[in-house]
Amino acid sequence: MTMQERIAKNKMSLIELAEYLQNVSEACKIHGVSRQHFYDIKKAYEEEGLEGLKDKTRRKPCLKNRVVPEIEEAVMRIAYEKPAYGQLRASNELRKQGVLVSAGGVRSIWQRHEIETFEKRL
Template identity: 50%
Template sequence: MFYSNNPLIKHKTGLLNLAEELGNISQACKVMGMSRDTFYRYQQAVEQGGVEALLNQNRRVPNLKNRVDEAIEQAVVKFALDNPAFGQVRVS
């Protein structure tokens, strides 16, 4: 039995627990509306890293195209805090 209070992985542990309870992976996957491939991915993650390994691993590379230099960002924030009467158009 797998337990987790984390709402992000509760349904994943629920699938694993249901399969263990029913003794039938296909039936558990049908009831939960997930594929067997997904079940085996979850099972492998738990075997390798425990229940916490079920947390979503974002593989996407962060998109930093719209980021400005940290010094510029800090200067704009400081200016905005020093002049609260200025609006967003004036500050930018």
């Protein structure tokens, strides 16, 4: 049983206890939660079912591909054609070809493809 499933099961037991006791305040005291939290849980359960009881992340999604595929392809091409080039020189060479990407962008792409060192680009 995963942590998310345990959390959902615990919240479900609170709802079931409140129904069994016919007293929300008493069920909340036993579980050690506020009545407002109980009603938030109940609303989530009524709207989404068991999925609504699982904790949701508030974290912003981390987008791995922040550059367009054409730029990434150009960076990878120059990395293998000229493995001795560093981030700055690769960025400058790409700029001459009309591909605008910073040295940091080159580094990020290389890290994503695990070719950040000269030896790995050979």
